[in-house]
Amino acid sequence: DGGITQSPKYLFRKEGQNVTLSCEQNLNHDAMYWYRQDPGQGLRLIYYSQIVNDFQKGDIAEGYSVSREKKESFPLTVTSAQKNPTAFYLCASSINRGTAGLRALFFGSGTQLSVL
Amino acid sequence: AQTVTQSQPEMSVQEAETVTLSCTYDTSESDYYLFWYKQPPSRQMILVIRQEAYKQQNATENRFSVNFQKAAKSFSLKISDSQLGDAAMYFCAYRSSGQNFVFGPGTRLSVLP
Numbered sequence: 044d045g046g047i048t049q050s051p052k053y054l055f056r057k058e059g060q061n062v063t064l065s066c067e068q069n070l071n072h073d074a075m076y077w078y079r080q081d082p083g084q085g086l087r088l089i090y091y092s093q094i095v096n097d098f099q100k101g102d103i104a105e106g107y108s109v110s111r112e113k114k115e116s117f118p119l120t121v122t123s124a125q126k127n128p129t130a131f132y133l134c135a136s137s138i139n140r141g142t143a144g145l146r147a148l149f150f151g152s153g154t155q156l157s158v159l
Numbered sequence: 160a161q162t163v164t165q166s167q168p169e170m171s172v173q174e175a176e177t178v179t180l181s182c183t184y185d186t187s188e189s190d191y192y193l194f195w196y197k198q199p200p201s202r203q204m205i206l207v208i209r210q211e212a213y214k215q216q217n218a219t220e221n222r223f224s225v226n227f228q229k230a231a232k233s234f235s236l237k238i239s240d241s242q243l244g245d246a247a248m249y250f251c252a253y254r255s256s257g258q259n260f261v262f263g264p265g266t267r268l269s270v271l272p
Binding site: 076080084085086088091101131133135146147148149150152153 | 192194196201202203204205206209250252254259260262263264265
């Protein structure tokens with residue numbers, strides 16, 4: 044089945060540690076996104092990538108880094124510079140052409156990151 | 160910059176009744192797309208319904224339908240015959256060509272048995 048896979052489902056970070064959240068899609072989508080969601084809040088854009096080897100900062104990129112070496116993969120690293128990383132992280136993808144049904148965002152099941 | 164407003168932080172509906180969730184947006188674009196997403200307690204974001212701005216006909220998906228008023232920049236979601244499984248956070252989202260998605264703050268819907 045086509046979809047977006049995020050792993051792990053739960054992740055714990057120690058002080059001063061970098062951690063990487065995985066996101067893989069087999070939908071052949073061009074664009075991929077990372078969002079952060081705090082409890083009871085909406086979605087905030089961290090980074091996005093429209094094509095391979097290119098990505099842009101979203102609204103809250105500080106303390107995060109990404110790479111897009113393959114179309115299918117868009118890992119997110121939460122660095123030690125992110126002082127309040129506890130949140131739910133959602134990866135999503137979309138294509139950038141066609142009708143609304145095609146341009147919709149499709150989401151993975153998310154990763155809950157907590158600080159030890 | 161585009162903004163999306165959902166003026167109802169919380170709503171409740173009796174099982175089998177109908178409820179309407181409000182969404183307004185601000186844009187100067189003429190070509191764009193609108194979406195409603197559902198986030199149940201599992202926190203999986205699920206696409207509920209989508210609408211192209213150039214289409215005058217309102218989108219429907221089974222018990223879900225929208226009332227799209229382009230001039231008023233309004234995009235409300237109607238849920239008919241509400242079921243317990245409809246309880247969730249609902250997010251309205253906007254996307255114009257070549258731009259990123261803009262999400263509203265969400266409306267928490269409770270369904271009362």
